[in-house]
Amino acid sequence: MGKKDNYKDLGELEFTRAAYDVVEDAQDAYGLLAAHSIHTTAQRGVLAFVTTYRTDRGGPAERPVIVQTSYWPNANGTSWAAFWFQHQHKAALMAEQWFKSEQERVSETGS
Numbered sequence: 001m002g003k004k005d006n007y008k009d010l011g012e013l014e015f016t017r018a019a020y021d022v023v024e025d026a027q028d029a030y031g032l033l034a035a036h037s038i039h040t041t042a043q044r045g046v047l048a049f050v051t052t053y054r055t056d057r058g059g060p061a062e063r064p065v066i067v068q069t070s071y072w073p074n075a076n077g078t079s080w081a082a083f084w085f086q087h088q089h090k091a092a093l094m095a096e097q098w099f100k101s102e103q104e105r106v107s108e109t110g111s
Helices: 003-030 078-108
Strands: 033-041 046-057 064-072
Touching: 003 033, 003 046, 003 078, 033 078, 046 078, 064 078
Parallel strands: none
Antiparallel strands: 033 046, 046 064
């Protein structure tokens, strides 16, 4: 394994770490809990990765507010770590939009 291979591994590590940070930041900033699942698909060799953000209220008030599904491998041909980062980044952006709309709703209705 040469130096070039080591750099590729470091890039994969950075994408993976960044994906973890994105999830942690979204959970902290928006008061949500993230859950991840992997499912097989009808297409052989393709997996569906699902990230669900739920409200952090517990009990019957806890509900899913964001569900992001991505498939890998896909036509983009990205590495696993780059795919995982993109998937988490999209889910976090959706969580941010949900949070903003909740704040607007609460300010308009007062509840």
